[in-house]
Structures are given as C-alpha cells and as structure tokens.
C-alpha cells in the first residue's frame with residue numbers, strides 16, 4: 001500500500017518528479033494550493049485543467065484518507081497558472097515526515113513562489129463558531145517538538161539553510177491582503193485570525209488536551225499544515241494558510257459533543 005516508503009525525497013528525486021510533471025504540461029505555476037479535508041472542491045475552480053492521479057506521479061505518496069481525492073491539478077485561476085493538491089498527506093497515514101512534505105519541494109522545483117494551504121480544524125478559541133475561516137498567523141508544531149520534524153537529517157543546501165527562521169513563517173502582507181479582501185466581500189462576521197496547532201493524530205483530542213492547547217495559545221487544532229509550512233519556508237516560498245473551523249473542540253466534561261471525521265470532511 002505504501003510503495004517506496006523510505007525513499008524518493010532527495011533533491012535528485014524531487015527534481016526528477018518536477019521535470020516529469022513539467023514535461024507533461026505547459027502550465028508554469030507561480031502559486032501552489034493545498035486542499036484540506038473536504039476542501040478538494042477548490043481544485044474544481046481551476047480552468048484548462050491538466051490533472052494527474054498521485055499514483056501515476058513518480059515518487060509521490062498516495063492519499064489514504066476519505067475526503068482527499070489524490071490528484072495534482074494544474075490549471076489557471078483568474079488567468080494565473082496554478083497547481084493544486086486535491087488531497088494532502090498526514091503523519092498518521094504512516095509515511096515518514098520527509099515523504100509527506102515532498103510536494104512542497106516539488107512545488108518549489110516547478111517554479112512555485114507562493115503556497116496557499118487550507119485545512120479543516122477544531123476551534124479552541126471560545127469566540128470561534130463552526131464555519132469560521134481563520135487566517136493562520138502562526139503555528140505550534142507539536143510533532144516537531146518531539147523530534148518528528150521534516151528537516152531532520154542531512155541538510156541539502158540546494159533547498160535551504162540548516163537552521164531556517166520561522167518567526168516570519170506566515171507572510172504578513174498576504175494575511176493583511178486576505179483580511180482586507182475578506183472585509184470588502186462582507187466576510188467580517190466569520191473571518192478570524194489565530195494560531196494553528198498541529199498534532200500527529202489520528203485520534204481527536206481529550207478534553208484535558210484541548211484545555212492545555214488553549215492555554216498554550218492555540219486558537220485551532222488539526223493534524224497537518226505546520227510540517228508543510230516549515231518545508232515551504234525552508235526552500236524560500238511565501239506562505240499563506242487558512243483553517244476552516246469544522247467543529248468546536250470539546251473543553252467541558254458536561255458536553256455531549258464528539259469530534260468525528262464525517263463532520264470535519266463534510267460527509
């Protein structure tokens with residue numbers, strides 16, 4: 001089920017994959033998009049699509065999660081060349097973290113300059129409602145704290161430096177632009193900003209864990225994005241990211257609410 005589990009993520013491997021893709025399409029994307037759980041419909045907005053199933057792309061992992069179609073879609077959005085991952089990879093699927101972040105390096109080698117990531121997340125901030133959209137301003141990379149970090153291992157300087165800075169991980173100009181456009185479009189009531197906390201999953205959080213994460217400063221919790229952001233920033237791409245708040249984290253022992261993937265992925 002998981003071919004090439006521990007291989008296929010060196011610079012040469014990533015270059016071979018990027019060159020293979022560039023040979024099959026005239027699209028030269030400057031923007032790369034990652035669709036979170038249940039958000040794959042974003043890819044359908046691309047015009048003049050050229051799409052590849054992940055299973056046909058050399059070195060690519062396969063999507064194993066319901067709500068992640070497993071297609072890389074090239075096309076145009078408002079006349080701009082884009083590439084879109086209709087489905088991403090998560091730590092809990094069993095792949096090494098270097099493998100699940102490989103698409104960020106392939107984006108870079110395709111010519112992508114800006115990455116836009118989306119995810120489904122549980123709201124920890126007591127002011128949040130289901131359906132809110134949170135512009136991510138920062139993250140807590142909890143697997144990274146424990147050493148499960150995508151940049152562990154030999155550093156290839158062709159991608160980036162050994163010790164990349166992360167205090168500017170989320171591009172402030174893009175955050176402000178999104179906020180301004182959101183207000184203009186009348187999204188003020190459900191547009192938020194906050195800190196996203198990545199956990200490994202696949203279990204949802206206990207009540208004590210949710211309370212702890214909230215005290216640590218997280219506004220939303222999920223199982224993705226931070227590892228991709230670290231790799232995208234390491235190789236110098238600009239990053240913008242959004243969480244769709246699909247459920248509210250259970251913080252109270254009297255609550256009857258239970259997080260579940262159907263609610264998160266919209267089906």
Ligand SMILES: O=P(O)(O)O[C@@H]1C[C@H](O)[C@@H](CO)O1
Pocket residue numbers: 035036037038065088090118119120121201222223224225260261262264265
């Ligand atoms: O890919 P994302 O982060 O949107 O997926 C979220 C987190 C888990 O993979 C899943 C939980 O239902 O949705």
Ligand SMILES: Nc1nc2[nH]cnc2c(=O)[nH]1
Pocket residue numbers: 120121122123199201203204205221222223246247248249259264
């Ligand atoms: N870990 C986690 N991931 C999610 N993805 C969507 N909702 C949640 C949640 O409540 N917790």
